[in-house]
Amino acid sequence: MVEEIYQHTRQLVSVDCIIFGYENDELKLLVFKRWIEPFKGELSLLGGWVNHDESVTNAAKRVLKLISGLNDIYLEQVDVFSEVDRDSGGRVISVAYYALMNIDEQNRHLIEHNSATWVSLKNKPKLIFDHDDMVDKALEKLRIKATYDLIGEHLLPEKFTLLQLRKLYNAIFLREFDPGNFRKKVLSLKVIEQLDEKDTFESKRGAFYYRFKKLIQVNYGNQIFRIEN
Amino acid sequence: MVEEIYQHTRQLVSVDCIIFGYENDELKLLVFKRWIEPFKGELSLLGGWVNHDESVTNAAKRVLKLISGLNDIYLEQVDVFSEVDRDSGGRVISVAYYALMNIDEQNRHLIEHNSATWVSLKNKPKLIFDHDDMVDKALEKLRIKATYDLIGEHLLPEKFTLLQLRKLYNAIFLREFDPGNFRKKVLSLKVIEQLDEKDTFESKRGAFYYRFKKLIQVNYGNQIFRIEN
DNA sequence: GCAAAAGTGTTCATAATACACCCATGT
């Protein structure tokens, strides 16, 4: 029997996705031309409603799959945005997620879905509502994530050089990392492994390709240990 | 004009508050006896619905004020809990917040509101739904917060000794901090100031009282204490 | 005197940083 306490006023709940990509030594953001009022035609993040039969995270995954065709997109929750007047179309509580995707792999789908554009974060256009705040907070979270974990698995190609990885970090933190120190630090983490192949596009001498190790997560009670293959 | 796109199915949205306090060298949690079905009579976190005319954070503040009588309670968002079947009374999306409060100051209000009890985290009873997960995640967030910022302003009395502060940290991290090193580290942060008064209850020699400086703290990512492992 | 906490100083290991230096190769 459902108590009357469960008959409270209900809210529109949405997800908004801050989709980051990496291209030409720059961190980019995927923005969409809005097709409904209010602010029809203006730029916004990718959004969608949360259905009754799915979790909020699943709503974000569903929406991302819809535009990219991909199932396993890396997602992190950013924050809940719920100011009463944040959406001039109505009272909407929105949960923001940032997603990381490889631009090259996804370009085809996104071009078909032609209301979407990759823009450089350096000259990001104004977005509707509080979407600019969402991007700022997402970038902040991404930077924190990148200080604790080596990211790049979802932004770089399968195999990449240390130069590419360093340039990605340069783009995220807007500073120049020392090549030698960056190399030593990254390799000490033991989360990427060297391949036999070399890249000769970016350097004359040739730089070894690396890839992220395939890690299996084993759950022992409460603690999760990451164990190598 | 409201577009039909804003006529999507709406959700019940709630807040749940993980209220931490500190007493007798232990971190405590405020739990409530549930007065509605399902699970009437069992223990739960403090919860409440989000109204149409308030932000989610304001809903948490409102609910906290209702039980404590206090306006400015320290709050941090923990996470969104939205599994479809997490609440057996219906589909409810819940935003969890942790709150820090000084137990001594609030005891009167809470005793009046006698369905509430402070329990030690060491022998925390089972709570309903996914509230145990909420507590775990809140504690995790609190620990992270305490590594970056010196906390205690909302858990300790106005004036406190370094011993009290250290015991609070011992309780949060469940380990013993070295007295000398703790003192040096804490004082180097320059966020607390020594008073002229001494406490002679806890030590024979007498220990200076300290209090948090009244100023805006800007802390950019320097860790205070390292978490092991 | 002894215990207990206050408070200071010293040593050691580790990690980040700055930077020098040689290697390999395409132009």
Added chain:
DNA sequence: ACATGGGTGTATTATGAACACTTTTGC
């Protein structure tokens, strides 16, 4: 030859952790 990035090594500095040691005072 030289510019460019690859890759290694080293000195310096900062920081945390371990711990020794003195001070003060109630019991």
